[in-house]
Amino acid sequence: MKSSTQATGQLNGAPITWALAEEVPVAILLNSKSYAVMMATPADLKNFVLGFVLSEGLVAHHTHVNNVLVLKQPEGVSVDVAVDEDKLLRERMVSRSLEGRVGCGLCGITELEDAIRMPASKVRPVQFNEGAIAKAFAALPAHQPMFAINRSVHAAAFCSANGNIITAQEDVGRHNALDKLIGAMARPMLKPEDGFVLMSSRCSFELVQKCARVGIGALATISAPTTLALKLAKQSGVQLAALAKDGVMIFDAK
DSSP states (O other), X not given: OOSEEEEEEEETTEEEEEEEEOOEEEEEEETTEEEEEEEEOXXXXXXXXXXXXXXXXXXXXXXXXXXXXXXXXTTEEEEEEEEOGGGSOGGGOOOBOSOBOTTOSOTTBOOGGGTXXXXXXXXXXXXXXXXXXXXXXXXGGGGOHHHHHHSOOEEEEEEETTSOEEEEEEESSHHHHHHHHHHHHHTTTOOXXXXXXXXXXXXXXXXXXXXXXXXXXXXXXXXXXXXXXXHHHHHHTOEEEEEETTEEEEOOOO
């Protein structure tokens, strides 16, 4: 499916054509049973849904997923995840009554206790320094082909400890971009402790949750974390950093 479409209009009285990011309903099925509907950019959907089931804690390891089938529908896309029933962590499954929109990772959750569910143990610490983060941010535009066209999608990248970008994913939703990255990291077995995640978005708490659940120990974002994101980061051991006016701010971990 297309990740962008064309729109025409007027700018300062002159005709102009813009590329707009696609946003479609993506139905996530577990063993052909509906679980959630997320609004997402229809690209790299196998990575998206694999990352989603990992970051939501629905399976413990990517090898427990037998297959991911993407089916284009008239109104969107269905993605069916095949998992052996004994590998499906049903205690992690939450009740949802609405679709998950791109702005947050909680839409449709019906119980307060399901909103913040952090892992019991802390993640492994990783090397995290200002120079590597600044280097990665400078290199990020070259890894954002969708953004170069439509200027309206987020990027999530996995970077080596010295700031080299290893792989990157894009989506109109920031948490979707992170899920796509987590899925992309799973198949080549990229180890979270070997680097850090870089994102072109603000640091909201659900990004910290997702990182903590899959063992990502360091997250750098383009703007500062919310108070809840920082609190959860300290609780889980996820190190946070953000771009500042005069460089890179690395937040105290304690």
